[in-house]
Amino acid sequence: MGIQDAWDTAAGLRAIGDELSDRFHERADVVRTLVVTLLAGQHSLLLGPPGTAKSELARELTGRIDGAAYWEILLSKFTAPTRMFGPIDVAALARGEYRQVYDGRATTAHIAFIDEIFKCSTAALNETLGFLNERIYHPENGGEPIRCPLIGAITASNELPGGEDSAAIYDRLLVRVEVGYLADPSNFAALLRSAVSVPAPPARTTITLAALQHAVTEAVPGVEVPDAIVDAICTLRVALRRKELIASDRRWRQSVRLLQASAYLDGRPEVAENDLSVLTHVLWNSPAERPAVEREVLHLVNPDAKEALDLADALDELEAQLDAMAGQSREALSEWVIKKAHTRLAMTGRRLAELRREATAAGRSTTAIDRVTGRQRAVRARVLTEALGVDASMVQAQL
CATH class of the missing domain: 3.40.50.300 (P-loop containing nucleotide triphosphate hydrolases)
Structure with missing residues (x-):
């Protein structure tokens, strides 16, 4: 081949x-x-x-x-x-x-x-x-x-x-x-x-087993790993160890092949910094550790995504405030929405849209940004239905 x-x-x-x-x-x-x-x-x-x-x-x-x-x-x-x-x-x-x-x-x-x-x-x-x-x-x-x-x-x-x-x-x-x-x-x-519609038959691209086997055994191992990437991995390891997030040497070594596979999938002959983002799924042992690993990885390779995660923290805080206000009067909830929640949600939505445009223009991954955008929409839907009493069937149109 x-x-x-x-x-x-x-x-x-x-x-x-x-x-x-x-x-x-x-x-x-x-x-x-x-x-x-x-x-x-x-x-x-x-x-x-x-x-x-x-x-x-x-x-x-x-x-x-x-x-x-x-x-x-x-x-x-x-x-x-x-x-x-x-x-x-x-x-x-x-x-x-x-x-x-x-x-x-x-x-x-x-x-x-x-x-x-x-x-x-x-x-x-x-x-x-x-x-x-x-x-x-x-x-x-x-x-x-x-x-x-x-x-x-x-x-x-x-x-x-x-x-x-x-x-x-x-x-x-x-x-x-x-x-x-x-x-x-x-x-x-x-x-x-x-669940109620009859969709058109979806597109169905396939590849052959022989093509996949060749990619796994020949093409992916042939992707270059620059010294700069090795240095970045070493930097990441130090940063994670400072947070007491320890991965075995075997896991680090095996992850290099993942980086090569990521570059190959994108059609590139050598690993780039963006490929390091796959390590967010490799270097944690419990789900509680994953956010810290993700932040360290994205701090190294994707500043747009790192800011998106900071915005996600603000959304968590806003949702916690909504939970704490359960049982309060509709007037109190409406005042909170007008004075605080609406402005913060709108600012977060605009900034996420800006980050996505910047990441797309720079050729960086938008995965984390898209995930936080979905979170922003979910929190906004809760605010509309629970705090303002907007009919749930109308929430979709307002999003």
């Missing part, structure tokens, strides 16, 4: 990302991160409550890889290793032969989706770790380990790991993405409309 073919693959993956972002509201960063993780040959975790389209998104993405063997499973504490990696061949057993049937199982999958990953049974733990780490499976009857063709696994969970066994799996998931409910009222309204 030639150089032009490799860049055509990147263009195809960008088109896939755009199509999925149009379909799944407020998931553009999630989609891009999953694509980058696959290109890096790594595994990802979608962490969030039920009903946030985690499994649907994973299926839609993996379904765009023509020729790839896809396998998915919902784990429980009672899931046996043979259900994951290959059941016993009953017909062979009747003949006195002990063998497993691997077709259609994790053992033959190029891409896997493992739901409720932290409910992995103790019996299946070691084989699951071997599958994720080394891409191998040890047959039940012994013998030579089986090499699995796995490129990457997308995993999902509604909760963090609760014990040492599941923590071992958690440590092997390089990329961790939080997925929440829709925040922007306009996107929520679009979601409701989609």
Whole structure:
């Protein structure tokens, strides 16, 4: 496969990302991160409550890889290793032969989706770790380990790991993405409309398995990593350690391939500072740490997004004030809106719009800005309905 073919693959993956972002509201960063993780040959975790389209998104993405063997499973504490990696061949057993049937199982999958990953049974733990780490499976009857063709696994969970066994799996998931409910009222309204409308068939770009494999094994590792990027990573590590946010050396080393994958996906032959933003999904252990990691990363690479996060803090404060005023008279609430909330919300909205224009003009990511913009709209919707008594059906028109 030639150089032009490799860049055509990147263009195809960008088109896939755009199509999925149009379909799944407020998931553009999630989609891009999953694509980058696959290109890096790594595994990802979608962490969030039920009903946030985690499994649907994973299926839609993996379904765009023509020729790839896809396998998915919902784990429980009672899931046996043979259900994951290959059941016993009953017909062979009747003949006195002990063998497993691997077709259609994790053992033959190029891409896997493992739901409720932290409910992995103790019996299946070691084989699951071997599958994720080394891409191998040890047959039940012994013998030579089986090499699995796995490129990457997308995993999902509604909760963090609760014990040492599941923590071992958690440590092997390089990329961790939080997925929440829709925040922007306009996107929520679009979601409701989609339940009663008959949409036109969506565009469906695909790439071949061979193209993806070539990208993972040849094109992405060939992306240059300038010394300036190495220096920036070292600076980031120092900044995080000052806040007692510690990531292992292995995690830092593996993250370099993510940066290469990010640059490749954008059609660039070398890593740039913007690619460092993917590290916001790599360098935290608990969701409580993620905002601090995000701020340090964006402080280094994206001043527009850093200011947007500061504006998000102001929105949190405003919403907390609204919560504290619960039960007060409509007159008191209206006075608060007129004197404080309306002005702050309007100023925040204007500044976010300015930041987005500046970031777009400079070629910087607008992901964080868009997320905070959705938050601003959500807070404004609450103010309109709860403080002013505006009919909820009218909120969308006012946004």
